[in-house]
Amino acid sequence: MSAKNMFLKPGFVRAPLQNGVGRYVCQLQRIVLKFCKSNGSSRGMRDFIEQDLVDFAKVNPGVVVYLKPRRHRGPVVVAEYLNGDRVWMSMSNKTHSEITKWVDVLRTQQGDNATTRLRKYQYTDYPSVQGPWTPFTHKLPELNTAELPDPAFGANNRLPMSATEQLRLMFEAQKLSGKSEDLKTAE
Template structure:
């Protein structure tokens, strides 16, 4: 086991200002796209700038986008968040789609530093040896091979009879009882 976690900062997971309780505030404050106008490794970032950057800026009005052309340098995306954190993504030989996916990921993150040892608010001397429970813990393994949507699995396990069906059952039971009484009276 490694002891490298001893030198990492420790802390708890924090949501900035209870984001999402009242309304969502995008934590991404600024994006700087650094690229070379001539270098082939910046082609994907240049394609993204030409085709998709205007749509990205329209969809995210709270995020400022800066373009910084640099000669003979590798393409980089720098994301700056409201809490002051920065994240760097090296986009060397990325396609336009990969750049778009990275920007979407950076836009949806809260800017927390990933190099943090998470501490918990609880402690136990006897942790479970079975692992954490998930909604898929007791599912049948055969469901892994099923194509969804599946009509057989969509059926409910128990269908409660409707009021009409219940009345019909009561009526049929009364008819049976009457037939039995008539039969007994004849004998």
């Protein structure tokens, strides 16, 4: 474990299971836009409020939007989620389009997992020294540059014919010989 994880609060992933299978539940519960009416660093926030805030509120009726004007302070966005997480972002000197993108990011995520040291339900005293398994672990390196399909790398030329394939070929041969006998008797 690295030293930076020692000071983070431990917790498990609290993601809602299968969110979006039946219906999607937006995890953003409340968003607070704090800004100054006269400060120059709040210009992008004021433009966002004037142009896009009403449309954002109409499109996302489940999200409560608060505006909090503050004198001589920089613009801030605070997002609160259903799982109790709060994300605080400074929007100082950001443009209208950047603030629009950040608000959309806050709307689509499920909270701040960067401040939580993720724990697993399983634990072992002897972790693997071989590294994680991937689908390419035991593959030939020549496959990286090969033009596929290539008969040299095909699995069918190395394996003997399966019983199903043998039965299918026998049936087709019998069917063809049966048709030729039917043609002879018809003549």
